[in-house]
Amino acid sequence: MFPYIKIIFFLVLCSLLVSCGFKDIDKRSFVVTIGIDKPENKEEGYDISLKIALPSSDPKTQGEEFIIHTETARTVSEAVRLIKAKSGNELDFGHMKMIVFGEKLLQEDITQIMDWFTRRRDIQKIAFVGSGKPTAKAILELKPKGERLPSNKLFLFFGETGTESPYVTTNYLFHFYRNLMDRGIDPYLPIIETKNEEFEITTMSVLKNGKNAIVLDKEETKTFNVLNREYDKVNLKIEQENIYFMLSVDSISAEYTIVETKNIPYIEYDVNIKGIIEESLQQLDNTKIDEYSKMVEDVFTTEIQNLLEKFQEKSVDPMGFGLRYRATHNGTEEAKWKKWQSIYPALQFRVKVQTDIKSTGIIE
Amino acid sequence: MNRYFHYLVILNMLANVVALVPKVLIEHRLNGVVVSIFIGVALSLLFFYVFANSMFKFPGKGEPEIIKAYTPKWFASSYLFIIGIFYFIAAGIILLTFIDITLRFINPDMSSLYTAFLFLSIVCAGALMKTEKTLYALEIILVISLPLILGIFLKSLFNPYLSWDSMKVIVQHSFDSISIESVGAASYSFVGFYYLAIYNRLFTEKVKPIKIRYILLIGIVGTVNIFTSLMIPIGYNGVDGIGDFNYPWFSTADAIRMEFGFIERVLFIFLLLYIGISIISATISSHTGLEIIKSVLPSFKWKNRELMPIIVILLFSMVTILAQYYLPQGKLYEFTKIFFIGLLGVGMFKTFLMIWIVRRAKK
Amino acid sequence: MRRIKSQADTLKQLLEENFKSTEDATFKTLDNGQDQIEMVYINTIVDNAKIHDLFLKPFFEIDKINKYVSYIKSLNDYKEYKNEKEAMKEVLHGAIVLLIEDEALIVGLKLQENSAVQNAMVEATIMGPQTALSENINTNINLIRHRYHVPTLKVEKPMLMGEKSKVELAILYDEQQVKPEVLKKIKNQLEQINEPIIQSSGELHRAIIQNNKRLFPHLMVTERPDRIAYNLSQGKIIIMIEGNPFVLIAPAVFYDFMSAMEDFYQPYWVSKFLISLRYIGLFISLFLPAAYVGITSFNPEVFRVQLAFSIAGSRIPVPYPSYIEVLFMLIMMEMLTEASIRLPKTIGPTATTVGGLILGQAATEAGLVSNIMIIIVAAVAISNFIIPINEMSFSMRVSKYLLLFLTTISGLIGLMIGTIGLIYYLVHLDSVGEPYLKLFFDEKKQQT
Known part of the structure; x- marks a missing residue:
């Protein structure tokens, strides 16, 4: 029984009760990227830069235009409020897919600033995070060629739909925040640099207690990505006296276990690599494939060993050894954490790399 | 076994995400939650077995008819009244929580009164339908949303950013102090069988009693379900960080990205699906509650139309809207915990009652 | 004998009273020398060509009136006389009343000009029977x-x-x-x-x-x-x-309205594909306008970023809020549809072309609606016609406005609530005691 009266009554009641949430898409300004810097002459507060896309009605030039508003304030939300006053439209953070922290900002603890990002409902937890060098604003201001949407190039770098490179470290906001909060694993950020009007993302920094602790160079970044994400779209370069070849990796598996012995605890790191030889400067011999494997293993073992020891030296832990320790041991969390902090500096790494070269490519 | 019975059982397993179950479990994540879950599962399976089998012994009859036939009148009326209110509370919790979720995640500018009005109008209309019609609606909504929700669960499992180590930390605390709250929360996923109290009226054919095998299957599915709703949020947000989240599952859904999907952010698909699940869950609960309470209240007719159900359902709406103002999120959460514990008590009582009634019926 | 006689008389009287003033009523007296009979009928609805063969010729050939009566009674469409009222009705439905001596005999001799079988127009199929019913x-x-x-x-x-x-x-x-x-x-x-x-x-x-x-x-x-x-x-x-x-x-029930007879004439998977196509069409025509309003005006973060920008871009020149834009285009489309039904077949296509192409193009250029809106309206219109039974597609055309209204005032929540409300409403309906909407209908062993 649904007579008209009821329906009309219902609809009228709906219209009476409704309060507005209605705001058309063209009355919103979409923030695509946020940049956070340390103000140059002030002790406290942040420089917040928002990159706002300006859609255009012509589909051909759509979204090439953008404006950047910067404000200085003690908190992010204050700065955002100031920027809101400057922009005619409602600021919409729903499409904010990139968060850039200025390099200088990372010299201090950034845990407090993360609060704003996690608390707001409209900020995607799958936004990419990165650190901008020299400043976040410089990254925002860069307009590389062939960019159809503001900041689209960055999205392509980090999103898995575009380039896939072992030098680009992708990190999402939720993942960054989780590593920041959890004891036993340290967060990392890719470093975005500008070079010749283009982006260069090849290095990364690892944070400790919300502060920048260590910056990895290009090759270390690659090794880290291979280990951490089992990233297999990677090439390994082997360069020795009379031999030079590139191994294109098909699949990688990297596993580790923490072994506690009586005297020195160690981590056993097993890496399995399968691949084919992609490029060589010399004639290669198919029968010597085992030899080549050995070379790869040697090179890669040292790379890994050096990287892990570098982490240990600076007592950072982006691989999450501490978390693994917590996951495999009994006791209260506090006690485990204290124990781990005493174990980690003395830990030994035993890296074992096994390589399986399937062929030398389609030629010898 | 009737397929509609399965739907009723599955419904609560899906609805637990909205019913604050993950939040309760996560709060106790370092307090022997694993063992608590297993205790909860075992207890509710026992209740399940006894209650469902005794109901099946009276084909075509609802709990009100059975209770009225075998117990004294004063007991039957007061018992049924309290039980009916329990169903309404279950519906109310789901509604209040989901209203809060919609306001936080979908449209913060909408007034909470209006949202409550929208949800309540649809739930009340649904609860006033005939019993079998609610089942048809349940079937349609489940068939549409179940595959998608399962897809999201699976998608969330195969994400490289999911931290298995964080989840394993929980397992390390399996045998720490067990809390009754998490036992109650774990049992919530299974209580779908209580809907039989009314829906048994439709199952008129004599069915064979439930086999242990079926109970085991339900137990496995339910355990997997509870562990997913506890573990995946921890895997995404970290064992230390997860405690800050009000709605762990919705924050988790926001961390899942579909690179090649029509909609990139899984959160919205998840939210829209869960509007459907919470509405149908609230509908089914309040319908059951309504039918039970109706059986003890006198009928009241005006112009040949039964008015009593409408009065009861309006009362329910009023209470829900008032609760929105007097039970803010924090208090609602405390209240839900008490409700979960109460659920255990009711389950215990009902089990003994049913055993006693079946004995009497045999004589 | 007297009883019947009086009835034949009263009948005659009644017929004369009622039909004398009508031009197309025929009162005929036949006389072959021995006997006289009377025939009463309305000549516009009886088969005049047969009257001669069936009644006139035998009357003059058969000498005995008893024999003629039994001949009449043996005719195919002979109907027994019940009472005057019944007889009057029969005359109105194309029967001939013969008054022979005391008896009143009724013979149906209906002629209908509408018995031609027509081509199936409303529910056309590609394969399968091409003809529909007649009007007879x-x-x-x-x-x-x-x-x-x-x-x-x-x-x-x-x-x-x-x-x-x-x-x-x-x-x-x-x-x-x-x-x-x-x-x-x-x-x-x-x-x-x-x-x-x-x-x-x-x-x-x-x-x-x-x-x-x-x-x-x-x-x-x-x-x-x-x-x-x-x-x-x-x-x-x-x-x-x-x-x-x-x-x-x-x-x-609901599914009957979503099935075309074609489904039986196609290979299994083809027909399954067609059926799913139909449901997709149903969803598009119901939800697309409402979803457009809900997403563009309430939750633009649901779109992919590229799509959000192109919609935002195309909406820049539009002065009205999205729901007016949608309503405007939808109502224009409904007008076009209605107009093309009413117009003669020769003008129909012109109207649609003029309306569809030129109006759409001009409306975008004038900045009244966005490009994307034109696509949406076109998709809605086309997918609506995919529903095989016209009545259902009309109903869905109306329901879409309800969803649009709910979404306009309460965003995506309204869309979901509206959808569930629609499901509840359909489920709640009965068709002569059968549940209107219910999944897995063809299952034989059902308990509920």
Whole structure:
């Protein structure tokens, strides 16, 4: 029984009760990227830069235009409020897919600033995070060629739909925040640099207690990505006296276990690599494939060993050894954490790399 | 076994995400939650077995008819009244929580009164339908949303950013102090069988009693379900960080990205699906509650139309809207915990009652 | 003897009173020398060509009047005289009344000019039967009998419809398949109809369903004999009405309106594909306008970023909020659809072209609506016509505005609530005691 009266009554009641949430898409300004810097002459507060896309009605030039508003304030939300006053439209953070922290900002603890990002409902937890060098604003201001949407190039770098490179470290906001909060694993950020009007993302920094602790160079970044994400779209370069070849990796598996012995605890790191030889400067011999494997293993073992020891030296832990320790041991969390902090500096790494070269490519 | 019975059982397993179950479990994540879950599962399976089998012994009859036939009148009326209110509370919790979720995640500018009005109008209309019609609606909504929700669960499992180590930390605390709250929360996923109290009226054919095998299957599915709703949020947000989240599952859904999907952010698909699940869950609960309470209240007719159900359902709406103002999120959460514990008590009582009634019926 | 005689006289008197003033009533007295008989009929509705052969010739050839009477009684369409009222009705339905001595004999000699079988227009199929029903009830029964050769097929003509129109009505059903309670219910409802004039199946449909403020069709209207035969075998009841090439099928549930007869004539997977296409079309036509408003005006973060920017870009010149834009285009589209139904076939295509192409193009250029909106409206219009039964597609056309309204005032939540409300409403409906919407219908072993 649904007579008209009821329906009309219902609809009228709906219209009476409704309060507005209605705001058309063209009355919103979409923030695509946020940049956070340390103000140059002030002790406290942040420089917040928002990159706002300006859609255009012509589909051909759509979204090439953008404006950047910067404000200085003690908190992010204050700065955002100031920027809101400057922009005619409602600021919409729903499409904010990139968060850039200025390099200088990372010299201090950034845990407090993360609060704003996690608390707001409209900020995607799958936004990419990165650190901008020299400043976040410089990254925002860069307009590389062939960019159809503001900041689209960055999205392509980090999103898995575009380039896939072992030098680009992708990190999402939720993942960054989780590593920041959890004891036993340290967060990392890719470093975005500008070079010749283009982006260069090849290095990364690892944070400790919300502060920048260590910056990895290009090759270390690659090794880290291979280990951490089992990233297999990677090439390994082997360069020795009379031999030079590139191994294109098909699949990688990297596993580790923490072994506690009586005297020195160690981590056993097993890496399995399968691949084919992609490029060589010399004639290669198919029968010597085992030899080549050995070379790869040697090179890669040292790379890994050096990287892990570098982490240990600076007592950072982006691989999450501490978390693994917590996951495999009994006791209260506090006690485990204290124990781990005493174990980690003395830990030994035993890296074992096994390589399986399937062929030398389609030629010898 | 009737397929509609399965739907009723599955419904609560899906609805637990909205019913604050993950939040309760996560709060106790370092307090022997694993063992608590297993205790909860075992207890509710026992209740399940006894209650469902005794109901099946009276084909075509609802709990009100059975209770009225075998117990004294004063007991039957007061018992049924309290039980009916329990169903309404279950519906109310789901509604209040989901209203809060919609306001936080979908449209913060909408007034909470209006949202409550929208949800309540649809739930009340649904609860006033005939019993079998609610089942048809349940079937349609489940068939549409179940595959998608399962897809999201699976998608969330195969994400490289999911931290298995964080989840394993929980397992390390399996045998720490067990809390009754998490036992109650774990049992919530299974209580779908209580809907039989009314829906048994439709199952008129004599069915064979439930086999242990079926109970085991339900137990496995339910355990997997509870562990997913506890573990995946921890895997995404970290064992230390997860405690800050009000709605762990919705924050988790926001961390899942579909690179090649029509909609990139899984959160919205998840939210829209869960509007459907919470509405149908609230509908089914309040319908059951309504039918039970109706059986003890006198009928009241005006112009040949039964008015009593409408009065009861309006009362329910009023209470829900008032609760929105007097039970803010924090208090609602405390209240839900008490409700979960109460659920255990009711389950215990009902089990003994049913055993006693079946004995009497045999004589 | 006296009784009949007086009745023949009163009948004659009654007929004369009623029909003398009508030009097309014929009162004829035949005289072959020995006997005199009288013939009364309305010459516009009887088969004039047969009168000579059937009545005049034998009358002058057969010498004995008794023999002639028994000849008349042996005729195919001879009907027994019951009372004057009945006889009057028969005359109005094309019968000839013969008054022979004391007796009144009635012979049906109906001539209908509408018995031509028409091509299926409304529910056309590519393969499968191409003809539909005629407007003649007997021809229609003939068509169906030829498709459904079962002794249990029952034809009942229980009553005449309408106080004034008095059109003939036939109920067809397969006695073996039909559910007796449904049949009883239908007959009951037919008896309760109290309308002066009923001329079409749609009108009858409205009259049968007591709650006539309905949005969705409860009975199916069809013109295809193959569909009728199929539905008979499914235990459904067919209600036919004189002078209408459409019949009613009862009970009808939601899925019936989504199925085309073509589904039976295609390979299995093809027909499954077509059916799913239809449901997708249904969803698009129902949800797309509402979803557009809900997403662009409430939650633009649902879109991919590229799409959000192109919609935002194309909306920049539009001065109105999104829901006015949508309403404006939708109503223009409805106008076009309605106009092309009413227009003569020769002008129809021109109107659609002018309306569709030029209006759409100009509206975007004038900045009244966005480009994306044109795509949405076109998609809605096209996908709406994919629903095979017209009545359902009309209902869905209306429901989409309800969803649009709810979404406009409450965003995506409104869209979801509206959808669930629609499901609840459909589930809540009954068609002659059968649940209207229910999944997995064809399952035989059902408990509930």
